[in-house]
Amino acid sequence: MTIHSFGAFGASLFLALVSPVSSPAQEVPDFRTRYQLGVVHLTVSGVDPATGLRVENRTGSGFFISEDRRLLTAKHLFLGSDQRPLTQIAVLGQIGTHQGRSFPLPAGALRLHPEFDVAMLTAADPSLAHRALPLCFDQPRRTGERIVALGFPRGQDYDQTDGTIRTTTVSFGEAWLTGADVNPGNSGGPALSLAGSVVGIVLGGFRERDIQGQNVILPLRVARNFIADVATIQQNCSGGAEQEPLGAAADRWIASAEQARSAGALIPGQPLPVGLTSSRAIFEHEWQNAGIAVRRGVAPQRLRRALSLTIRSYRLQEYGSPEQANALRWADEMIGFFREISSRRDLAEAMLEKAATYLEISQIHHTDRARFDRIARDGDKLMQDCFAIAEDDQKPELLRLWSRFYYNLARPSTGRLSDPWSDEFLALADRRIDEALRREPASLRNLNQKARVLQRRAKATIATPTDSWSQALWATQQRLLSAWNAQEQGLASPAERIPPLNILATLTLDAVVYQLALLGPDERTAQASRMIATIDEVGLPSQREAWGLVRNTDLARAYGFDTAYDLARLYALRAVLGALVAGRQIDGDVDNAILMLGHAREAATVPQLDAARASLEGDRVFVWLHSAARDRLVGVLAGSR
Incomplete structure (x- = not known):
């Protein structure tokens, strides 16, 4: 045989x-x-x-x-x-x-x-x-x-x-x-x-x-x-x-949600597929009709997954809402259950789900000051309570989320992102992400968030630049680049690759711009070639890949404007640096900047378009361009070119 x-x-x-x-x-x-x-x-x-x-x-x-x-x-x-x-x-x-x-x-x-x-x-x-x-x-x-x-x-x-x-x-x-x-x-x-x-x-x-x-x-x-x-x-x-019927209902809901996610059928602000809302409704019905004894009879990790997906599905449906009532209600259900069965780790996970909902709410432009203050107070208290009970391996994620929460609260009250941000909230965001980095120094997600906070804080000082902020930008750029090179092979999906690529590119751009602001005319000319090399080796390849992953895909809804606009800024900066080296701005770089700004305009929301127009007057990358090039960019955003 x-x-x-x-x-x-x-x-x-x-x-x-x-x-x-x-x-x-x-x-x-x-x-x-x-x-x-x-x-x-x-x-x-x-x-x-x-x-x-x-x-x-x-x-x-x-x-x-x-x-x-x-x-x-x-x-x-x-x-x-x-x-x-x-x-x-x-x-x-x-x-x-x-x-x-x-x-x-x-x-x-x-x-x-x-x-x-x-x-x-x-x-x-x-x-x-x-x-x-x-x-x-x-x-x-x-x-x-x-x-x-x-x-x-x-x-x-x-x-x-x-x-x-x-x-x-x-x-x-x-x-x-x-x-x-x-x-x-x-x-x-x-x-x-x-x-x-x-x-x-x-x-x-x-x-x-x-x-x-x-x-x-x-x-x-x-x-x-x-x-x-x-x-x-x-x-x-x-x-x-x-496990029937609550366990079976949870399993069906989990499987349906995972399948919809894998198929790309879950889009923020859009209705859920009919079959998905049906399986969720069955789970919700069984949950509401089950007593604590029945709930205890189902493996906690299964219920944690089912409840987490319920909260996240409502966050998708309620995207853009200043209340997110259903997401918060189910987060409270999840917190109440795991507090009742005295599962500390699961309770921390439940509180993280609620904290993520507050993160969604915090990024909305709030015109009601009382509501803004309530969100800031309640969200901060929730994260403090979660940190007090979380296990050590849960804390980096919480600290990163906490930093992102403060970052959102720092946004301008006008709703225009080009206006000044609150350094009080940015400093709190910086403190939290530094603590996360102390716990996980090589985490790409931690370094992404650190870069975002640092870029905003440094930008507020560029009128009177200092060596310390310039050094901080370059040090973080090097850490992020090192982490990306070490980990990028394990990032397979576009959704995993786009954020770090975009942040690495814009951090490189901002570090160059800040350094230029520090230098005198002769020093700028002396260092321009090295800066072009940095843009060519890191900034442009990273942003081109991000744009390639976004363009003509469903991801364009979330990332289309940012990736195209930031690529336009990189080409504009290269044109500025080229003028320092060759005595004139390179027409090809200006043309590429205009092309990408046109793509950004096509993908822009009204607030994004307003911010882009304002940036042409305040962003040093565009201010440093010669007037003819800047006029062409203004024409693109106005829709006349």
Whole structure:
């Protein structure tokens, strides 16, 4: 009998052979939605120690088994051609779909079973709100029973297959396994009983003449001690039946929301898809009709995810509203529940959701002073209370959000962003983000926020520039550039890449402008070539990429004006610097600035257009242009060119 290469096993391994032929006597439940947030698509890369060659993008499946984010999968995903473990392993997990939310799985936490084809990983991100599947070790499987497999066949869409057990006592000794009807993308996924409990791990299939179509399941019981070494598991052989109806409603709502998010169907200020509002309404109904005992019976992390998504969905619907009444009401529901069950970490997460709602409200232009003062007071008090109970790993996110809250409060009361900002609130924002950076000094998101605050504070001093502000701008630019170079390979989506690219570009621009303001005429001419090189090496490439990611996409609604306008400023600055070097401003740079300002005008809201017009008179980049070029820019914003 030939067994194809799919993983190594110890001697006398007992496996279950499963036929894909279904028995009509037993109805098979659809477990896909119920467990969608617990099954993970895995992508594994590493170096084969036998050949020294890079192994790229092996795909498989895994599933969460415990509250502390541990998951099981197949060991052979991590083995080289001679069965030694790969080196330089990198593992990426995705939830619910092969195109879903991505998160790294640190290879340092990888455990390989010494005998069986089982491996364990631990997700590092504490914010992952995905629940463990119920595990059953003790109930033996019998010939003729149905088994359901969940996973990502061929590394593609999440799906469910089922079959009957043909035999439970086959021993292969040293064996190699490969995919037949269950293909490599399913490797490591859960095999479920019809009750809904995990009873085995999917490994692969055989291609021998007498057993074609037989897919191998490793009984979960052989991994019991391996799991028990690091995690305490409550066995549950009855599956998830006790989770109905609140748990099932939460699962359906979570799955629907995640699917809509992955499809790009969630747009601020726009109606939610009909199916999404329906699944949310069902969850809300079950929540309101469930007592505390019923709510306690559902895993807290599932309810945390469902409630978080409820709040966020209302934030999307109420985008631009100065009240966000529904988002705040559900945030209070979430806070009340986790306070009642005395879950400190979950309570902090609930308070963070409410704080994020205050962040949304704070960025709205408030003409009512009493309302503004109430938002500032209540939001600040909420974040103080959250900080008092948050665990250490939750505090950087809170501090960054707190800084952003103050940053929004610092906006001009006129609503025109080109007018002076409140340095009192900017100083508070600076203090909070500095504390976040002390805790996470290499965080790209922290450095992004630090740059935004610093740019605003420095801009207020440019009429009387100082060396200290110039040095602070360049120091932060270097830190941000270093963090971007170290982390940008892990940022796959446009939404992840655009903000840091834009901030890096504008910070580079502002650092150059501030330094020019400090220098005398001769020093400007002497340093202009070096400044052009900095713009060409960092500023323009970053902003061009950001613009390329935004242009002609749905992201243009959120980022179109800013990316085009800032690219126009960079070209205008290059024209100014070119004049210092060559004695005249480069027409090509002026033309590019005019082109990008035209794109900005097309994407602008009325307040953005007003601010852009005002900036032509106050922004030094444009003031330094010769009058003919500036007149052309004015004409673009007026719509006459």
